[in-house]
Amino acid sequence: xxxxxxxRPVDILLVExxxxxxxxTREALKENKIVNTLAVALDGVExxxxxxxxxxxxxxxxxxxxxxxxxxPKKDGREVLAELKQDNNLxxxxxxxxxxxxxxxxxxxxxxxxxxxxITKPVDFDQFLKVxxxxxxxxxxxxxxxxx
Amino acid sequence: xxxxxxRPIEILLVExxxxxxxxTREALKENKMANNLHVVGDGExxxxxxxxSGVYVNxxxxxxxxxxxxxPKKDGREVLAEIKEDDDLxxxxxxxxxxxxxxxDxxxxxxxxxxxxITKPLDMNQFxxxxxxxxxxxxxxxxxxxx
Numbered sequence: 001x002x003x004x005x006x007x008r009p010v011d012i013l014l015v016e017x018x019x020x021x022x023x024x025t026r027e028a029l030k031e032n033k034i035v036n037t038l039a040v041a042l043d044g045v046e047x048x049x050x051x052x053x054x055x056x057x058x059x060x061x062x063x064x065x066x067x068x069x070x071x072x073p074k075k076d077g078r079e080v081l082a083e084l085k086q087d088n089n090l091x092x093x094x095x096x097x098x099x100x101x102x103x104x105x106x107x108x109x110x111x112x113x114x115x116x117x118x119i120t121k122p123v124d125f126d127q128f129l130k131v132x133x134x135x136x137x138x139x140x141x142x143x144x145x146x147x148x
Numbered sequence: 149x150x151x152x153x154x155r156p157i158e159i160l161l162v163e164x165x166x167x168x169x170x171x172t173r174e175a176l177k178e179n180k181m182a183n184n185l186h187v188v189g190d191g192e193x194x195x196x197x198x199x200x201s202g203v204y205v206n207x208x209x210x211x212x213x214x215x216x217x218x219x220p221k222k223d224g225r226e227v228l229a230e231i232k233e234d235d236d237l238x239x240x241x242x243x244x245x246x247x248x249x250x251x252x253d254x255x256x257x258x259x260x261x262x263x264x265x266i267t268k269p270l271d272m273n274q275f276x277x278x279x280x281x282x283x284x285x286x287x288x289x290x291x292x293x294x295x
């Protein structure tokens with residue numbers, strides 16, 4: 001639409017440890033009309049290193065959007081979310097929780113920790129693609145993202 | 149896809165422009181999901197509605213708030229800050245829906261934990277498209293807190 005962010009590639013950070021979900025997300029994003037780059041962190045510790053540009057991540061750009069799973073090795077997605085949303089340099093980055101959990105407690109806690117939205121991963125492949133495409137359409141064509 | 153299909157979705161629109169209220173209402177009417185749109189015209193009324201005080205004592209807790217930034221009496225930025233600092237209210241998703249395209253407003257809103265920021269298109273058809281997309285995303289893709 002009128003969003004400036006469509007002019008440059010959108011940088012997405014996916015924090016996900018399940019290889020099948022990573023592959024599906026990558027495929028769904030490829031099909032989309034909006035040019036995007038997808039970086040993947042396999043656990044919560046890696047995600048925080050990436051966001052703080054530590055070690056091998058010194059040259060990465062701050063992502064425009066984070067897709068965050070809740071159940072992750074090393075550092076849990078809930079902890080990653082809490083840290084992000086308390087960090088004045090990172091809290092403005094929209095965080096979409098994308099998880100298998102349907103627990104009301106997880107939903108409520110995520111919103112209380114200021115997740116921007118909470119989405120349950122559908123088990124069905126086509127539904128999963130549909131959800132990833134809906135995330136893209138909404139966040140990259142309707143929403144104004146924070147300027148970098 | 150989510151529990152909210154069982155009962156109407158309660159939406160609170162905080163907006164002082166009658167034209168935008170009318171357009172939003174029309175766009176929501178066309179939607180397949182049953183919803184109740186509650187409208188308040190300034191920031192003080194918005195907080196009263198959310199605290200169910202005075203004339204709003206019997207009003208439901210909204211599932212989603214559509215919040216304009218430039219409002220009489222109490223500004224949208226103040227309303228946003230109050231909601232997101234209140235343990236009983238902060239879990240309600242707040243969609244900023246405003247004419248402002250200023251980078252400062254966008255950044256401030258996200259820093260105050262707005263769930264997303266959307267600029268109102270001037271074109272009527274685009275406006276309706278945006279409201280429908282908001283509706284579809286928040287009520288058929290997203291899981292809302294069910295407090």
